[in-house]
Structure formats: C-alpha cells, structure tokens
Amino acid sequence: MSVNLEKQTPIYIYYGFAFLLLWEWLRPLQDFTETGNTFVFVIFIGLSFLFISIKSRWYVAVSVKIFYLLFVLHLLFFEGSFFNPAWLAIFIGDIIDNAALMLDASWMDITSPFRTLLFFILLWLLVYLINYWIIFQKRIMFFFIITLVYITVLDTFTEYDASFAIVRIVVIGFVLIGLLYLERLKVLERIKGQSYMTLKWVLPLTALIASAALIGILAPKAEPQWPDPVPYLTAYGSSDEGPNGSVNKIGYGPNDEQLGGAFVSDNTPVFTAVTEDRHYWRVESKDLYTGKGWDVSDPEAESVLMEPDNITLPYTEEGVDTIPLTASVDIESSYRYDHIIYPAGIKSVRLPRESVIDVNPLTELAEPRLAENRGTFPPESYNVSYEFPSYKIDELRKITSNEGTPEDIASRYTQLPEELPQRVRDLAAELTSENGNHYDKAKSIESYLGGPQFTYETTDVSVPRGEEDYVDQFLFETFKGYCDNFSTSMIVLLRAADIPARWVKGYSDGAFVQNLGGNEKEYQITNNNAHSWVEVYFSGIGWVPFEPTKSFTNPYDFTFNTNSQSSTETETPEQSQPEQTPRSEENDGASQPSSKNSSSWPFNIQIGSTTFYIILSAAALILFVLYKTRLRWMPYIILHKYKHRKDDKVYDQAYVALLKQLERYGLKRLEGQTLRDYARYVDSFFDVRDMSRLTASYEKSLYRGDNSKEEWIKSMKLWENLIKRIAS
Structure with a gap:
C-alpha cells in the first residue's frame, strides 16, 4: 500500500533534501578529477527536482532540460552562435563516432562532449530513481549509505577533504530517513491528517540530529592509525632507476x-x-x-x-x-x-x-x-x-x-x-x-x-x-x-x-x-x-x-569553430574578395580576431563570466515570477487551447483542466468528495451557480451517453466564466 506524500508533507521538502544529498556527489569532482564547471550539473539536478515537485507535464520538463543540456554543451565545447545548426550537426556526428567507440570498448577515446552528455543522462536517471525511492518506497537508506561510502572513500584515498561533507550528509540523510519513516508509520497505523503528530515527531528528530552533529564536531578525534595512502595512489611522474637498480x-x-x-x-x-x-x-x-x-x-x-x-x-x-x-x-x-x-x-x-x-x-x-x-x-x-x-x-x-x-x-x-x-x-x-x-x-x-x-x-x-x-x-x-x-x-x-x-x-x-x-x-x-x-x-x-x-x-x-568553412572546401576568388575591402581602424581592435559570431552574441557569455551569471540569474528570476503568477496567465493558455475546439473529447479534457486550475487556486477537492458536492463548494466560494450547472451538463454527457460535443457547445460559456474567475 502506498501513500501520496503530497497529502502528508509538502513534497518540496523531500525533494529539497534529496537535491542536497545528490549535490554531495558533485562537490568533489572539481577537486580530484578534470571535471570543471560542476555548477552546471548542480543547476540541472535542481531543475529536474523542481519539475517533479511542481508536477510539470513531462513534455515541458523534457523540453526544458534538453534545451539546457544542449545550451551547456555548446557553451563548453563549441564556438559560434547557439542557433547556428552547424554545431549541432558536428555534435550529432560526434555522438555517432563515440557510440562506435563504446561498442569497441575504447573507453579512453571517448570525447569530452560525449562524456558530458552521458553524465547529464546519468544525473537525469538518478533524479528519477530518487523520486521512486521517496514517493513509492518511502525509503532513502540505501542511497544515504552509498553516498557516505563514496565520500569517505574519496576522503581516504584522494586529497579531497570531506570533514564537513560527512557532517552535511549525516544531517541531510537522517532528516530524510526520519521523515520517510514517519510516512510509513502513518500508512501502517492508518493515520490521516493530525498535523500535531508530525510536529511532535519533527521537533525531537531535529533536536536529536542537531545534538549528534554538534557532539561529532566538538568531540576530540584520535590521530590516524595508519599512514596516508594518497601518496601511494596519486603518483604521476617519473624518476630514474639508479645504476645499481635502486628505486628512486x-x-x-x-x-x-x-x-x-x-x-x-x-x-x-x-x-x-x-x-x-x-x-x-x-x-x-x-x-x-x-x-x-x-x-x-x-x-x-x-x-x-x-x-x-x-x-x-x-x-x-x-x-x-x-x-x-x-x-x-x-x-x-x-x-x-x-x-x-x-x-x-x-x-x-x-x-x-x-x-x-x-x-x-x-x-x-x-x-x-x-x-x-x-x-x-x-x-x-x-x-x-x-x-x-x-x-x-x-x-x-x-x-x-x-x-x-x-x-x-x-x-x-x-x-x-x-x-x-x-x-x-x-x-x-x-x-x-x-x-x-x-x-x-x-x-x-x-x-x-x-x-x-x-x-x-x-x-x-x-x-x-x-x-x-x-x-x-x-x-x-x-x-x-x-x-x-x-x-x-x-x-x-x-x-x-x-x-x-x-x-x-x-x-x-x-x-x-x-x-x-x-x-x-x-x-x-x-x-x-x-x-x-x-x-x-x-x-x-x-x-x-x-x-x-x-x-x-x-x-x-579544443573546440570546433562552427563559423569556419570545412577543411575540404576550397575558397574561390569570389569568396575571398570581400576580405580585400579595407577596414577602419576601429574594426581592427582587440575584439577582431575573435572567432565568435559577434552579430549573434555581442557580449561575453563564457561560463564564469559576469554576463553569464547575470543571464542565469535573470532566467531564474523570470522562471520564478512565471511560476508565482501562473494563476494569472495559465487560464488564458487553457482558454486558447480548448475554447475553439468542437471535437467529442474536448469536454472531458476541458473539465479536467478546470479541476486542476481550481486546485491550483486553492479549492482542493477532498478525497471521496463527489463532483456535485465539490461543485456546490466552488459555487459557494465564488457566490455563483456556474460550477453546479457545468457539472450537471458534464455528468449528463459522461454518464447518460448524450452527445458530448453538443453539451460542450451549450456549456462552454459557463466553463469560460469559471476559468476567467480564477485568473481575476
């Protein structure tokens, strides 16, 4: 028997802690590997958890994540404009070449863009796996343990210092384990509602975790009992063997x-x-x-x-x-x-x-x-x-x-x-x-x-x-x-x-x-x-x-220059003629040798630049504003989507869309509540009778087998009025 966690505890709490736990896997990469710009992967897993927590349509989430993935790959490995399809053709060819290398087990020959793509896909799958553990299994112990093992191994056998990372993981993991155990307990004991019980559980859990973490930080530590293995595992260079065969x-x-x-x-x-x-x-x-x-x-x-x-x-x-x-x-x-x-x-x-x-x-x-x-x-x-x-x-x-x-x-x-x-x-x-x-x-x-x-x-x-x-x-x-x-x-x-x-x-x-x-x-x-x-x-x-x-x-x-001609092309005299046009001194400045497409990108958007962070912050702000104001603009999209349709399936789809909008507005339908009871509840809130009349028409077309198309045409105005009320 499973339980819907959204009805017990706000789902974003679980996803927030799961995001922090997965983030710990990315933190060390920039220190002991050649991986750079790890924050682009952090943003990706953040987007993935965000779309799951707001229950976004799958095609919206997939589209945004694919766009972000391609944008990052272009920014890291390719030159020229993102909207120039030439780089995408090169990248697709690179994927095909690397697929052949994988079939030949030539793992060391795989290129950096393809490795980055595979890493994005791995993170994508990990997010959905964690979602399954949290929502359906209501367990996170396995992922918590392997995270601890991963960090402690790095701390032992590499030069990564995981002192504070281990504390963070323990705190995050214990919070998740405690909350999910409470959800399983509620299912086992058939407990519904009773928010005071959650509070009585969370307060001592928080105190226990905080006390344990504080004691662990302040308690005296014993000295290491065996030598540091890092020097024996990270040797890179060489030295001569002495004339007598000695080791240097x-x-x-x-x-x-x-x-x-x-x-x-x-x-x-x-x-x-x-x-x-x-x-x-x-x-x-x-x-x-x-x-x-x-x-x-x-x-x-x-x-x-x-x-x-x-x-x-x-x-x-x-x-x-x-x-x-x-x-x-x-x-x-x-x-x-x-x-x-x-x-x-x-x-x-x-x-x-x-x-x-x-x-x-x-x-x-x-x-x-x-x-x-x-x-x-x-x-x-x-x-x-x-x-x-x-x-x-x-x-x-x-x-x-x-x-x-x-x-x-x-x-x-x-x-x-x-x-x-x-x-x-x-x-x-x-x-x-x-x-x-x-x-x-x-x-x-x-x-x-x-x-x-x-x-x-x-x-x-x-x-x-x-x-x-x-x-x-x-x-x-x-x-x-x-x-x-x-x-x-x-x-x-x-x-x-x-x-x-x-x-x-x-x-x-x-x-x-x-x-x-x-x-x-x-x-x-x-x-x-x-x-x-x-x-x-x-x-x-x-x-x-x-x-x-x-x-x-x-x-x-090493990057591809998508603005340059292929090496197999031969430049004709007509093609080279424009280069003979004299340029003014102001065009011969420091920016002139750049291979970037200046007409498409008149500013620097390299990762790590100020402009990149400004664009990233602006995009995050726009997404936040759109999410917070969705009740104002989303109804008009729904109106445009269904108002002019006259097919037999439109009534059912439009009515379900209305129910979802009412739930977003705050008029949530209770478990076991009939459509008619819910319609009376909505009408009492708006002081109208539109929802009851619309519901009667909907049930007539749904259960009596009446012509759904004709019922929709007659009741479309009622549906439109309710949608507009939500947006007002």
Missing part, C-alpha cells in the same frame, strides 16, 4: 638520459599556485631522442637574456585564440632548483628581486639572474602573466604537411636515431595511414596509447638494456609504464610519421586547495605531480599539447 623517489630531475625503472611516491610540496584555470606547469623541453632517453641536441647553445616584463618564448602563432591570465607562484624553500616554473604562453614574470631571465633557447629552461654578477637565485614567490591558448580543431585539421614550418623546427623535432627498430616506424605508418592531416594522425597515436593493451604502472617498469630501445620495449614487449613511457612513445611515433614533436617535462595541475574569491583558486603541487607530456608543432598555429598518458586528461581547450 618521484620528482623533477634534470638528467633524462636513461629513462625507465620504478619509483616511489613523494608527497613533498614543491610550490603553491593561485590561478584562474587548471593547466600544466612547464620547466623545460628536450629535443634529442637517444633510444634510451632524452638529451639536448646542442648542449653548448648560448643562453638568451630576457627582460622579466618581456619574455618571448615562441609558443603559439598570431591568430590563435588566447585568454590573458595571471598566476602567482610560491615555491617551497626546500626546492633545490633555481628555475622558473611557468605556464605555457608566458609573457612576463614579476620577481621579488631586480634581475634578468636566462633562457636556454633549446630547452626553454628559464632561470632568474642578478644583473650585477649574473649568478642565479631561487625565484621563491613571483607572479606570471601568460596567454592561455584555445585551439580550434577545424584549423588544426587544415595542416596536412610541414609546409610553412621553420626549417630548424622541422629538422630538429623530427630527429630519430638510426638504430630505431623498423617495427616502430611500421607501427607509426599503420596508425596514421587513414588520416589526411596532422591533428587526426596525432589523435590516432594518442588513442592507440590509451588502448586496453597498455597499463599505467610505477613499480614494475623495465629499463632497456644493451641495444634495446626504450620506446620499442614499451610498445612491443612490456606494455606498461608511466608518463615518460607514454609521452616518449607518442613523440617517436609522431616523428616517424614526419610530424614535429617535442618532449616537455614539468608538473601537472596539482591538488585543489580552496577558492579565493572570484575565479581564483589555489592549488598545491607536490613531487607526485612531476609529469611529462607531448607538444606537436602545427604550421601557422604553433605548439599544441597532447596527453597520451592513461588516466590523464589534456587540460587545454
């Missing part, structure tokens, strides 16, 4: 001549960064692959001295979309190197001492030097300004050769040792044979390394001996390793396909610490975050990062 600690080291071997994790802090976006932190790059590791092709290259406010490291070409950002870096005093740790696209650095920057032109290792004696010094705390790049997949796919690539880059970054085994070159040819451009070739290699045959491993990692090649050993024999194995293998395969690529080492984005207001977030980077990755050179675009290491996600933005 993870962390940055300048010598990469012999790669391979095991390492143990080290959670020693390296630096703290405050920045607006997650990204990797560069230290240096290497260009010479030796078959055993990495070296520099010209160790005697003369350093270049640069002013701190004008650092000219070539990273992206003109025309690539970038966002100007700043970050502050605070390096630990125990760090034993004097180099600057910086993001890609660095433009300037503000150091605590007057100095110049000594930059190696090959490795791009940057060290601050005192102007007087040229000696290096630890940079300690400093601020950097940089241009955060965003890459257009359409533009990358236009690069099909090294034409236009500087000769020194083309020769230096396609170097391979003559002793490289032929099967490595054959594998590169096989992986890229079906691709006509450099981007798809790089993605093909990246996807191959993310396949199920390769395993991320930090302890049982071989070191090539004798004539063994480091990459050949990984690709054809061991199939397991860490970031150095994956990144080096991708670069060698790219170079074998005549695509310039370089090996970059530094640190991954680190662990989230706290929000500092606005868009600024604080991250802590430790030795465990030592990492290496791949940068590929695209003519006319510059260096583009790729991430082949399993369990890692590329932190840089």
Whole structure:
C-alpha cells in the first residue's frame, strides 16, 4: 500500500533534501578529477527536482532540460552562435563516432562532449530513481549509505577533504530517513491528517540530529592509525632507476638520459599556485631522442637574456585564440632548483628581486639572474602573466604537411636515431595511414596509447638494456609504464610519421586547495605531480599539447569553430574578395580576431563570466515570477487551447483542466468528495451557480451517453466564466 506524500508533507521538502544529498556527489569532482564547471550539473539536478515537485507535464520538463543540456554543451565545447545548426550537426556526428567507440570498448577515446552528455543522462536517471525511492518506497537508506561510502572513500584515498561533507550528509540523510519513516508509520497505523503528530515527531528528530552533529564536531578525534595512502595512489611522474637498480623517489630531475625503472611516491610540496584555470606547469623541453632517453641536441647553445616584463618564448602563432591570465607562484624553500616554473604562453614574470631571465633557447629552461654578477637565485614567490591558448580543431585539421614550418623546427623535432627498430616506424605508418592531416594522425597515436593493451604502472617498469630501445620495449614487449613511457612513445611515433614533436617535462595541475574569491583558486603541487607530456608543432598555429598518458586528461581547450568553412572546401576568388575591402581602424581592435559570431552574441557569455551569471540569474528570476503568477496567465493558455475546439473529447479534457486550475487556486477537492458536492463548494466560494450547472451538463454527457460535443457547445460559456474567475 502506498501513500501520496503530497497529502502528508509538502513534497518540496523531500525533494529539497534529496537535491542536497545528490549535490554531495558533485562537490568533489572539481577537486580530484578534470571535471570543471560542476555548477552546471548542480543547476540541472535542481531543475529536474523542481519539475517533479511542481508536477510539470513531462513534455515541458523534457523540453526544458534538453534545451539546457544542449545550451551547456555548446557553451563548453563549441564556438559560434547557439542557433547556428552547424554545431549541432558536428555534435550529432560526434555522438555517432563515440557510440562506435563504446561498442569497441575504447573507453579512453571517448570525447569530452560525449562524456558530458552521458553524465547529464546519468544525473537525469538518478533524479528519477530518487523520486521512486521517496514517493513509492518511502525509503532513502540505501542511497544515504552509498553516498557516505563514496565520500569517505574519496576522503581516504584522494586529497579531497570531506570533514564537513560527512557532517552535511549525516544531517541531510537522517532528516530524510526520519521523515520517510514517519510516512510509513502513518500508512501502517492508518493515520490521516493530525498535523500535531508530525510536529511532535519533527521537533525531537531535529533536536536529536542537531545534538549528534554538534557532539561529532566538538568531540576530540584520535590521530590516524595508519599512514596516508594518497601518496601511494596519486603518483604521476617519473624518476630514474639508479645504476645499481635502486628505486628512486618521484620528482623533477634534470638528467633524462636513461629513462625507465620504478619509483616511489613523494608527497613533498614543491610550490603553491593561485590561478584562474587548471593547466600544466612547464620547466623545460628536450629535443634529442637517444633510444634510451632524452638529451639536448646542442648542449653548448648560448643562453638568451630576457627582460622579466618581456619574455618571448615562441609558443603559439598570431591568430590563435588566447585568454590573458595571471598566476602567482610560491615555491617551497626546500626546492633545490633555481628555475622558473611557468605556464605555457608566458609573457612576463614579476620577481621579488631586480634581475634578468636566462633562457636556454633549446630547452626553454628559464632561470632568474642578478644583473650585477649574473649568478642565479631561487625565484621563491613571483607572479606570471601568460596567454592561455584555445585551439580550434577545424584549423588544426587544415595542416596536412610541414609546409610553412621553420626549417630548424622541422629538422630538429623530427630527429630519430638510426638504430630505431623498423617495427616502430611500421607501427607509426599503420596508425596514421587513414588520416589526411596532422591533428587526426596525432589523435590516432594518442588513442592507440590509451588502448586496453597498455597499463599505467610505477613499480614494475623495465629499463632497456644493451641495444634495446626504450620506446620499442614499451610498445612491443612490456606494455606498461608511466608518463615518460607514454609521452616518449607518442613523440617517436609522431616523428616517424614526419610530424614535429617535442618532449616537455614539468608538473601537472596539482591538488585543489580552496577558492579565493572570484575565479581564483589555489592549488598545491607536490613531487607526485612531476609529469611529462607531448607538444606537436602545427604550421601557422604553433605548439599544441597532447596527453597520451592513461588516466590523464589534456587540460587545454579544443573546440570546433562552427563559423569556419570545412577543411575540404576550397575558397574561390569570389569568396575571398570581400576580405580585400579595407577596414577602419576601429574594426581592427582587440575584439577582431575573435572567432565568435559577434552579430549573434555581442557580449561575453563564457561560463564564469559576469554576463553569464547575470543571464542565469535573470532566467531564474523570470522562471520564478512565471511560476508565482501562473494563476494569472495559465487560464488564458487553457482558454486558447480548448475554447475553439468542437471535437467529442474536448469536454472531458476541458473539465479536467478546470479541476486542476481550481486546485491550483486553492479549492482542493477532498478525497471521496463527489463532483456535485465539490461543485456546490466552488459555487459557494465564488457566490455563483456556474460550477453546479457545468457539472450537471458534464455528468449528463459522461454518464447518460448524450452527445458530448453538443453539451460542450451549450456549456462552454459557463466553463469560460469559471476559468476567467480564477485568473481575476
């Protein structure tokens, strides 16, 4: 036997607590995964619970949620106008491609837009599952327990601090469990009404939960009884194996001549960064692959001295979309190197001492030097300004050769040792044979390394001996390793396909610490975050990062430009002619390079921008006002829907719509009350007889079999008067 909770306790109370409980699943994602903008998912589950609680028509709820889902996907992953159907066609093609990848169990190759879509669908299903538990089962214990387990596991095995999250979950869960148990008790004892009983139940329940939570917070806690497992499970980087086979600690080291071997994790802090976006932190790059590791092709290259406010490291070409950002870096005093740790696209650095920057032109290792004696010094705390790049997949796919690539880059970054085994070159040819451009070739290699045959491993990692090649050993024999194995293998395969690529080492984005207001977030980077990755050179675009290491996600933005022509289209002279029209100086400003459709969106609506929050707040306000004033505008929609219909089914549908409007107005029909009794109650409220006359006509057409269409025509005016009274 089930009970309608709406008749016992306001349903929005249950959905409100269920929303808070589900929210706890989303809170940690931005801290220990690459998931960003989690608030868009919070808004989605909020909308889902709202539509259920107000008992909205299913097609209205589905339409609004699909629109919101598509709007968010476009905002996150696509350029141009939302109303341009080109992006939707690209997205549908992406869904088809990813469906094929799922059938092949190529989970690591699934794209970010499709993963986001799947996550939205999962949340959608979760909301309906919770609705079933609350309304029909009147139980929430299972979901409460798995939420607690989920949060406690994250607290134990990741760097997410769930101290307050556990308190919130316990309070929310106990409130829901207590209220739902009361509803089951009412059904069991056949108790109806008696609001005082609910009050007598809720007051001690609230006191008990509050007391338990307060005691739990204030009570003394014992120290952990076993070591923190996080350092053993979150190791990202690599370190050399010693000559005697010893195992080294993870962390940055300048010598990469012999790669391979095991390492143990080290959670020693390296630096703290405050920045607006997650990204990797560069230290240096290497260009010479030796078959055993990495070296520099010209160790005697003369350093270049640069002013701190004008650092000219070539990273992206003109025309690539970038966002100007700043970050502050605070390096630990125990760090034993004097180099600057910086993001890609660095433009300037503000150091605590007057100095110049000594930059190696090959490795791009940057060290601050005192102007007087040229000696290096630890940079300690400093601020950097940089241009955060965003890459257009359409533009990358236009690069099909090294034409236009500087000769020194083309020769230096396609170097391979003559002793490289032929099967490595054959594998590169096989992986890229079906691709006509450099981007798809790089993605093909990246996807191959993310396949199920390769395993991320930090302890049982071989070191090539004798004539063994480091990459050949990984690709054809061991199939397991860490970031150095994956990144080096991708670069060698790219170079074998005549695509310039370089090996970059530094640190991954680190662990989230706290929000500092606005868009600024604080991250802590430790030795465990030592990492290496791949940068590929695209003519006319510059260096583009790729991430082949399993369990890692590329932190840089790759989007489709729906305003650009397809790479397969050829521009005719007539098409290019308008570009020859001179433009005024005011049209050549900073906004001109933007690929956004300025005619459709004359303002910035990027997630996190002020305009986005204004639009979001305005939309929420409009929805709230529409919901609160629904008794004034909804009757006119109902009038328009039924007034001009003359079919046989209209009377029944119009009468039911009237009953629902009266219930929204506050004239609720009691359980077991006949239509005639209810009609007299409505007439007494409005001091008319329209409802009784309309009901008599309705029952005549319904029970006596009289012509429903004719009865509707005769009584339509009575129905219209009542609808208008509700709206007045």
